[in-house]
Amino acid sequence: MQIIRAKPEDADTLTEIAFAAKRHWGYPEDWIEAWCDILTMRPHFIASNVAYCAIEAERAVGFYVLTTENDGLHLDHLWIVPSAMRRGIGRALFEHATAQAGNSGFDSIKIEADPNAEGFYKRMGATRAGTRVSEADGERRALPLLEFHVPRPT
Numbered sequence: 001m002q003i004i005r006a007k008p009e010d011a012d013t014l015t016e017i018a019f020a021a022k023r024h025w026g027y028p029e030d031w032i033e034a035w036c037d038i039l040t041m042r043p044h045f046i047a048s049n050v051a052y053c054a055i056e057a058e059r060a061v062g063f064y065v066l067t068t069e070n071d072g073l074h075l076d077h078l079w080i081v082p083s084a085m086r087r088g089i090g091r092a093l094f095e096h097a098t099a100q101a102g103n104s105g106f107d108s109i110k111i112e113a114d115p116n117a118e119g120f121y122k123r124m125g126a127t128r129a130g131t132r133v134s135e136a137d138g139e140r141r142a143l144p145l146l147e148f149h150v151p152r153p154t
């Protein structure tokens with residue numbers, strides 16, 4: 001498995017990965033439709049942020065995007081195709097993202113997680129920093145806000 005910089009022309013492939021990964025949690029299709037905008041990766045978004053994908057057998061199997069907001073660095077996306085989950089690719093991408101953050105001088109990464117992914121982020125060393133209440137199709141959802149403290153590069 002290789003981790004390489006994502007290119008604007010990868011947008012459609014990365015969008016497919018994001019939809020497949022989100023569907024993996026079994027959300028109703030109308031929720032998936034409501035999240036269409038968030039799950040759609042656009043060429044300009046990939047070009048203007050720190051986006052990397054994991055490649056296996058010449059196929060993208062996962063990716064992440066780091067974005068810089070007013071309040072610091074955010075892990076905006078981290079998605080693995082269901083067929084490649086639980087094989088260490090999420091960890092490899094997360095560790096790659098934290099190294100990028102450290103090399104760019106950031107000391108923390110903020111993450112607004114899917115509730116099903118909170119255990120993964122905690123396993124990676126992130127800690128719970130709060131909750132954001134949102135709504136999907138009229139249903140209240142509590143989204144875990146996590147923070148990862150980036151070790152100083154040695």
Ligand SMILES: CC(C)(COP(=O)(O)OP(=O)(O)OC[C@H]1O[C@@H](n2cnc3c(N)ncnc32)[C@H](O)[C@@H]1OP(=O)(O)O)[C@@H](O)C(=O)NCCC(=O)NCCS
Pocket residue numbers: 021022024077078079080081084085086087088089090091092112113114116117118119120123124
């Ligand atoms: C969450 C996700 C990124 C994890 O990636 P992955 O490649 O399956 O995870 P890994 O195999 O690298 O797992 C690393 C460790 O985390 C644990 N882990 C993985 N997913 C977990 C989960 N959902 N809950 C708790 N622990 C989890 C693994 O058991 C492993 O533990 P270990 O250190 O004891 O071996 C991936 O399942 C995914 O894309 N899910 C759907 C989309 C999503 O919700 N993404 C996050 C958006 S906020």
